Amino acid sequence: MPVRRPRLSFALAAAVATAAAFGATALATTTASAAEVPLSGYELTWGIKQSYRTYVTGVALGSFTAADGASQAADNGAFTFTDGTGTYDTTGHTLHLTFKGTVTAKSTLHGFVREMSDFQYDSAAGTLTADLVSNGGTKQQDVTLATVAAPTSQDLKNLATTLTAAAGTFLGSDSYANAAGDPLSAAKPTSTTSPTPSNSSTESASASPTPTPTPTGTATPSTPPSTTPSDSASPSDTASEPAATKGDIADGKLNWGVKESFRSYVVGSVANGRITTSAGASQAAGNGVFTFTGATGTYDTDADTLSAAFEGAVNFKGHEDNGTYGLDLTFTDLKATLDNGSGKLTADVTSLGEKSEDVVLADLKSDSTDLTAKNDVITLDDVTTTLTAAGAKAFGGFYQTGAALDPLDLSVALTADADLPSDNSSSTTGTSSSDTSANSGTTGSTSGGVTGSTTGGVNDSLASTGSDIPVAALGTAAAVTVAAGAGVVFAVRRRRTEA
Structure with a gap:
């Protein structure tokens, strides 16, 4: 009514x-x-x-x-x-x-x-x-x-x-x-x-x-x-009228790449997968970052608080076997909240068909605690994102709590006629597929220590080698035992032959 x-x-x-x-x-x-x-x-x-x-x-x-x-x-x-x-x-x-x-x-x-x-x-x-x-x-x-x-x-x-x-x-x-x-x-x-x-x-x-x-x-x-x-x-x-200090957000966008090494892994020669954006999201060329649009929410520049929800979905698929994917992860309904420079990034997470709503993926930290509007637009660049325990679970337990994710850029319009900043790189809505020539770090290391698990939950001990590749992310090796000390290539080959 x-x-x-x-x-x-x-x-x-x-x-x-x-x-x-x-x-x-x-x-x-x-x-x-x-x-x-x-x-x-x-x-x-x-x-x-x-x-x-x-x-x-x-x-x-x-x-x-x-x-x-x-x-x-x-x-x-x-x-x-x-x-x-x-x-x-x-x-x-x-x-x-x-x-x-x-x-x-x-x-x-x-x-x-x-x-x-x-x-x-x-x-x-x-x-x-x-x-x-x-x-x-x-x-x-x-x-x-x-x-x-x-x-x-x-x-x-x-x-x-x-x-x-x-x-x-x-x-x-x-x-x-x-x-x-x-x-x-x-x-x-x-x-x-x-x-x-x-x-x-x-x-x-x-x-x-x-x-x-x-x-x-x-x-x-x-x-x-x-x-x-x-x-x-x-x-x-x-x-000429003074801008309001608080109210509803008219529009906005969020630029975030999740994690660069994860994007490379998905479309690389190991997972042989693809990344798809839809419903208002897009991805920059060259397997770049994602842009989520259509922001709604509220702001208060006096209290330095912001709550913005964004439209768009991004899906990661990999490890395909006869039409079944071992990796199938989707993020939708991204929301960023900030209070004096600190906040949370949440999303609805669907992994292998199971959906969890409002998962706190990352803690946010901005260089400045002050929210200032210029030409009726609030802009925050290079906001630090740190993986939470719930976020680590969303990645199948591979990335450890506290791992650094890609920084995010945020801009919200306070009025309908305000101009949002344009992206520096071109973006596309659609799919990024595997392309081994365009991705680095996808073959892993033969010396990195990997803690084995019969449930597919592998801890990120690869971080010390610099490869940072999710070998057993999201349940792709549920029936495979990965021996301690075995390399990334070895573990993945075992999965693909024994699946």
Whole structure:
């Protein structure tokens, strides 16, 4: 059920401007008609969720089509719905608007067709609804796609949205439920800066900041109404406002390679495996680090705290035998939390088909305890990651607690229009396969001491040799006894011949 938001004690600028600009002839009718003022000509801008648009046009090999009064911004941007009509309640200072336009998401790879139309914004309920049709089925009317935050200033720009469970179902993933959507704006485009005659029944674009006298017998806001948005209301006005010290994260990404030697091992000549990224994650070229996107969460720069969850999955497969893999490890739902420079990195871990949620993989340590936003972006580079006991278990007991993993880079946007830093290296979404010429340290050492186990849990005594290769990671040698002192190549060959 949508949560009703508290009504504002001041006028909503876009609606009040229309109400105040009405001529005396239009307003001096009856008390009932004065309570609800008709509105027209509004536009709604909303992008659903940036990571969803990227998924449709990227992984899903799809596209968006905007029609019937809707349009999409360049570079797979947000959607705009036009001809918004509705009413403004001068007593409660709320409005309800219905917009024209249809947006259809179509995937060539996954074969889905999702159509959204008849968008309606209700500021009193704090909801955004639409009619939905999935794959040509029955139309679902007035489905609440998102809850919308109450305005905190006298405009309806960049209002935070939260996707609902119904939106997650329609978009094809429960992960979208309760996730932050794109910001929403509802405004009436300004066609002229000159005032129109006030003796007509049409809406006026009064340029005077002086409040219009209150007609007798009409209900108007106690706060003087603002003027209709004009050319002077530009993005620079918003940029000049001081940035909030705490709130919800609008977007962000996490760059982390897990462990370089592990990546080399997986795709090398020993495991002969592959690494696959999906659902918003990508991997840099040359078996590089992974990038997880679509950050959601909260920040507080005064308290120097941050909690960010990222979209994307990475899967490691190796030691294939007749279609069965001895190594099959997946990380999803990565979350980074920091408090004064220290924190945790958690993930959902699926190993050989068994899933464990919210596993604390690593302890985090940043060089600085101070979280400072620059251009509405918080950036942390080379954050140290140290393997926890739970993380060591996730790797099958090979890596010891306290082992150094790859450092991570983190950047989160505090506003929807903030620009995240670009990666230095190109990345790809897909698979990295075995390539012995491109990987080092994959053959191991014949002198490194390996403690044997009949359960496949081999301790990392190879660290002293510098090879740092997980020979028996993740249960690949459940039926093989590895003699103490035997080399990596010997142990792996025994497994492959005796499996």
